[in-house]
Amino acid sequence: MASTALSRLSNLRGHLQPSNSNYIGLVKLSPEVSDAISHGKAVVALESTIICHGMPYPQNLETAMEIEAIVRNNGAVPATIAILDGVPCVGLTLEDLERLAKLGSQVQKTARRDIAHIVAKRRNGATTVSATMFLASVVGISVFVTGGIGGVHRHGEQTMDISSDLTELGKTPVAVISAGAKSILDIPRTLEYLETQGVCVAAYGTDEFPAFFTEKSGCKVSSCIDSPEEGARLIDANVKLNLGTGLLIAVPIPKEQSASGSIIESAIQKALKEAREKNITGSAETPFVLTRVNELTGGASLASNIALLKNNALVGSKIAVCLAQLRE
Numbered sequence: 001m002a003s004t005a006l007s008r009l010s011n012l013r014g015h016l017q018p019s020n021s022n023y024i025g026l027v028k029l030s031p032e033v034s035d036a037i038s039h040g041k042a043v044v045a046l047e048s049t050i051i052c053h054g055m056p057y058p059q060n061l062e063t064a065m066e067i068e069a070i071v072r073n074n075g076a077v078p079a080t081i082a083i084l085d086g087v088p089c090v091g092l093t094l095e096d097l098e099r100l101a102k103l104g105s106q107v108q109k110t111a112r113r114d115i116a117h118i119v120a121k122r123r124n125g126a127t128t129v130s131a132t133m134f135l136a137s138v139v140g141i142s143v144f145v146t147g148g149i150g151g152v153h154r155h156g157e158q159t160m161d162i163s164s165d166l167t168e169l170g171k172t173p174v175a176v177i178s179a180g181a182k183s184i185l186d187i188p189r190t191l192e193y194l195e196t197q198g199v200c201v202a203a204y205g206t207d208e209f210p211a212f213f214t215e216k217s218g219c220k221v222s223s224c225i226d227s228p229e230e231g232a233r234l235i236d237a238n239v240k241l242n243l244g245t246g247l248l249i250a251v252p253i254p255k256e257q258s259a260s261g262s263i264i265e266s267a268i269q270k271a272l273k274e275a276r277e278k279n280i281t282g283s284a285e286t287p288f289v290l291t292r293v294n295e296l297t298g299g300a301s302l303a304s305n306i307a308l309l310k311n312n313a314l315v316g317s318k319i320a321v322c323l324a325q326l327r328e
């Protein structure tokens, strides 16, 4: 109900910046996002690591703008999230997007553990899935669209390299719409870990978890969604049950775009080998592998990446619109 959302927002606002209506605690909302949340309109959160570390300039800027346009054309308000000069921002201007896109990897990749540090040092931070989920939930956004989530890395049983995206999904009630997890990761262990965290993993139009560049991973999911309405009902049930966990909604890459899957797989193998040889680990591993895979495939992986992002934005926006209708 719109009035409930409004009172929830004004309660939350009471805390820190009472003089400025566009802050919730330390988090700054754009006027458009603030208005949409207050009135119970459909809002879709978007991350910024993908802009700064996932794609080269200028494709990163073009894609960020196109994704926002797709969200708008489907009746929802886009809320791209990043930390700018120490201020966590929900909803960016075109100038903000340009700045992030041009700075690229100079902007620190910011997962949950890095948020306080970046704020305290008044730096810029490109938020990963975990940090974006956290900030989206602070301001009451339930739907978040991205490309792929982090997961349990291959050999994770030895390195303990498990993305904080997975623990965030275990404790933050935001639905993440993605194309699954890349096969640079250990997908079966990623799904096991999500089960341990109590996270419902649903696949859109299929019963199989997709592997980002390809439609299939060989792993089944426990929930299937066949329409935006079903997605919205799942999110609504998760919230009303007060489970406290997030949801992972995996949308397979469109068939036409997944053809180069085997070429990409061999590039992934090569990039992983190089990362091991160069001793690139921790938070640097994912950006390194993504960049190398793109170089090795001559841009084919970037084209697939952009195509699946657009498709996720389309599906996620429709789900967000249905969710807003359910809550009216």
Ligand code: PSU
Binding pocket: 047, 049, 050, 053, 054, 111, 127, 128, 129, 130, 147, 148, 149, 150, 151, 162, 163, 164, 165, 182, 212, 282, 283, 284, 286, 290
């Ligand atoms: N997977 C992708 N593209 C990405 C990422 C993951 O296919 O851009 C980014 C997301 O921001 C994700 C982060 O949250 O990498 C995970 O990093 P790590 O593996 O260090 O947790």
Ligand code: MN
Binding pocket: 161, 162, 163, 164, 282, 283
């Ligand atoms: Mn990691």
